[in-house]
Every structure is written in C-alpha cells, then in structure tokens.
Amino acid sequence: MPLAEDLVVVPLFARTFRGGSRGQPFVFALVNDQGEMTGRLHGMHEWRDSPFTGFCFTVAADPHRHRAFHLNRYGLFAWNVGGQLRARLDTEAKAFKPLTHFTLTACSPDGHLLLVHNKQHLVLRVPAPDDLGDLASVVETALRTYAKQRTALKKKWAPVNWHWVNSPPRTSRNGPGGR
Template sequence: MAGAGRVDRGRRRHTVAYDRAGNGEDPHHRPCPGSSPGGTRTRPLAVLTDAQAVPGGGPSAISAGAGPTLAVLPDGAVAVSSEPGSTHLLSPDLDEVLASWPMPWGWDAREGPGVDPFAASIAVTPAGRLLCMTSEYGLSNWAGDHPNIVALSEPGAALGQGRKPVLRAIATLDARTDHQSDADAYPHVRYGAAPVGRGNRPSPSLTEALSELTGTSGSVYGYLDSKMTRPAALGDDLFVVPVFGKIYRSSNRGQQFSFALVDDQGVLRGRLGGLHLRDDSPFTGFDFTVVADPLRARAFHLNRYGLYAWSADGVLRARMSTAEKPFKPLVHFTLLECTPSGELLLAHRKQHLLLRVPVPQDLDGLAAGVEAALKGYGRGRTALKKQYAPVNWLWPDSAATVNPL
C-alpha cells in the first residue's frame, strides 16, 4: 500500500524504483510498490528528480516534456519518455543516464540544437517488442509535433547508446498531412520501405475507422481533431489505443471517446465495450489512461466515475462505480500501471502514497479485492503518518537515494 511515494510532487517530477523490504529478489524483476491489505511494506530503492536544475545550477540531463511515462526494458534499464518525443534511458538503479534522444516541448522545438526524438511513450510486450507512440509535424493546421503514430519494434530490438531501433508504423491517428514535407519524416519510424510521411502511412486512420465504427462521420462531436494517449499491450499482437475527441472549453462530458483494440497489423478489431459516453466519461478529470496485463490478457481503466476491467475480447467484466459507498475513495486515485504479478498500482493525488490492489484470476471477484484494499489504505496511511510525520503530505525518507539527473 502506501509507503512508496514519499517524495515532493510539487513542480518537480520524480522517478522511483521500489522493492519489498528485505525480500532479496532480483531488482530488475522486483514487484511494484504498495502493500496488500495484509500490510506488506515497501521501501524505495532509488529516487531521482528530473527536469530541473541540478546542484550548481547546471541543466537537467532529462529534458522537460508532457505526460512522462516509464517502461522497464527487458535488460532492466528504465526508459523515460514524454511528449512530443523525448526518450531517456536510465540505469536500473536510476543513477546514470545511459542514452538520450531529446525533443523538448514547444512548437519550435525541432528548430533547436540536438533534437533527436525517439518516442512519446513506450510499452513493452511479453516478447520484448517496443510498443511506441510517436509524434509527427505538420498535421492539419496545428503547430508543432503531436502524437500521431502507433509503432512496433521487432522482438528483442535493442535501445541504447548509438542504437535506435527501427519502428514499424501500424496505425495513424490523423491522416491530414497536406502541410508535411520530406524534412518532417523521422528515419526510425517507417511504413514499408520508407519513413512515415505524407501519404506513406497506415490507412485508414484511427479517426476514420472509429468514425465509421461509431457512426459519427461528419459530426462536430465525433473524432475530428481527436487525440490519443499511451497505447497499452494486451499481448504481442493486440493493443489498446485510447482515442478521445476534441476538447472544448465548455464541458466535454458526453464527448466521443474509444479505447480502440488494434492488432499488430493495424487492423481495428473493435473497442473495450460497456462504457456510456456520459456516465463513464473520462473527460471529467481527463483520465484517459488504460493499463493492460498482457500475461493474463485483460485491461483496466480508472476515472472519476469508476474502475473498469475487461477481458482481451473487449467484454466489460467488472465495473466499480464511485457512486457506491465502498468505492467512493477511488475518485482520489490515479491508475498508474498493472504490475507483472497482476496487481493494479494506484497513486493518491494529494497524499502522495501508492496503493497496490491484488487482482484475482476471476475478474468477477475484483470488486471485493478493491474494497478490501481501500479499507487497508486508511490503516496503512495512519501508520505511516506516525512513522514519518509528513508535512502537508510530503514524505521525507532518509533511506532513499536522490539522484538529481
């Protein structure tokens, strides 16, 4: 449960590696943080701060970006990626930047020195393929680079100093690329024998395919000008791509969204089903994250209205509504990841603590497990307050090594 996020989450961003205290497991394959309702404690193994000046005033080795995500690669290295396309490769102990492919945020970022993007997000499939979201320049009438391509590496492709694997594009979000030139293509993102650019890309686009699937073609409230967030791997050949419609200044609740099921050939196989556009809208709070458990072929999503679980065929197997008393505390949590052992990892938005939720093999029993974990959270939080005396829910921990990279 709690005990993991004992770091300042103000303007600084942090990356944390964890292990269960004294379990002696290989740190490259350690379970993620938190504790079960039984109270198993965790301790930080390493903490780094990034995207800020290091002591002495020097710049951070990790460039600032939007929506940073983490991926543990097969060799144990940690990839930190952020929009529009920065990737930094860290050592397993978070004490060294092994390689960097920077692309700072900003409409003119490509005009700066040393811009060498790789991916806006990375997930790893069971066979070690890198499932990436990459950005493109010159889309529609937008300025700057925007996430627009879902791409895959070959199994076992190495990412490291001097090694940037080729990514095969399997899906395009938006195909409106009339403003692109040859200079806007990135050599490592390819479709067929050439880099993705202008008309050389997977077709139809996800925008077109989802509009046809949902009958919203031509609608001002359809998928025109839609966005996507980090794809999740349901297996080696099936992925979930969250796609959501244009965001307006007024309320967006009820706007179109889809958690699209896409195979490794880019074919739209359907959607994660059972969601109501308004009653289950991720636009409230802008919670679009979907996490997957590829070893057990299931997917999960948490927003302000509930926690949801699906089987790989897109059938909704469990829904825990935050309108029901046992699950009301879920509105205070963000869904971070599904661990290799099949647990859900949640983070409290204000108290900076993590909650591990065991997931039973039969998803019909998930509700009972979530209820028990939420009850255990309160007890664990009280114990940590006595032990660490947090100030404004910031948790000092002298046992953690902080590396300002």
C-alpha cells in the first residue's frame, strides 16, 4: 500500500502451518521507490498482536496524511510515515470488541477507514481524525452508530441470512388493513 509518493508498506510473514502460526515472525516493511527496505512499522508483538490469527495481513494506507493502519483480532493499529506506532485500540476492551467482526479493506481517498463486517455484508466508514490520539473516541462513536443504523436497516429491509434484499414491504394476508 502506498504510504507516500515514494514509500509503500509491504507485509512480509513467515510460512503458515496447519496447526496454527501464532507467534511466527512477520514484519510490515517500509520500502522506497528503489525497492529498498528503509524501515518497518514498529510496536507489534509477535505473539500478543499476531496477524496470523484470522490471517489478517492487510495494511491500509492513507498516502495524503502519510499514515498506515492494520486491524487484526487483537487490535487496531495506526502508524505515522516513520513507522512509529501512534495508536493501538485493544479488542479486549469492551468498547472495541466489535472490531473483531470486521476486516479492514482500505482507506478512502479522504483518509477514512473502510471496514467490512465479516458476516453482515455491511461497510463501516470510520473517519480518521487529524490527531491519531483521538482515534479511540472516533472508532468508539462509529461502532455505536453502526449498531444503531444496522438495527434500523434490519427493520426496514429484513435481511435474509444477512443478505440485504430490496423487497416490497410486508403486509398481512388480508391486505394493508388486515384482520
């Protein structure tokens, strides 16, 4: 993913095993436009923050604000262009536990995080704050809003196995007035 005009983030990880790979080495490398590794995204622990659980190796980058983001089963991470960890939202915390049901897909052109729910086929757009120190409050608000809006959608569209179908509104057998 491009992090700047001349810098990309490349996920590199060790071989995966059938029995589990948590704790295997991985790195999110910073590679310049000459193909040279100039650094890495720091601050993730090989075991505690392992992307192997759930095979979450996606890194989303916002090249306009020079930030990188990663979401796995253990947290949402945010780095600056130098690879320094600026925010970590732990999914063990009650407020961020719902993040475990999402996959980070990309950053929008305006720098917002695009998360897709793994089962509900819905997209959550999280506005990335100017200061990454405010990321926790922004994500918490987005998750609360998502829950409310999802409930409203369920009432309006009546999903079938979490597939949202556009069907006529339900009426009783005896017509709109029903008896």
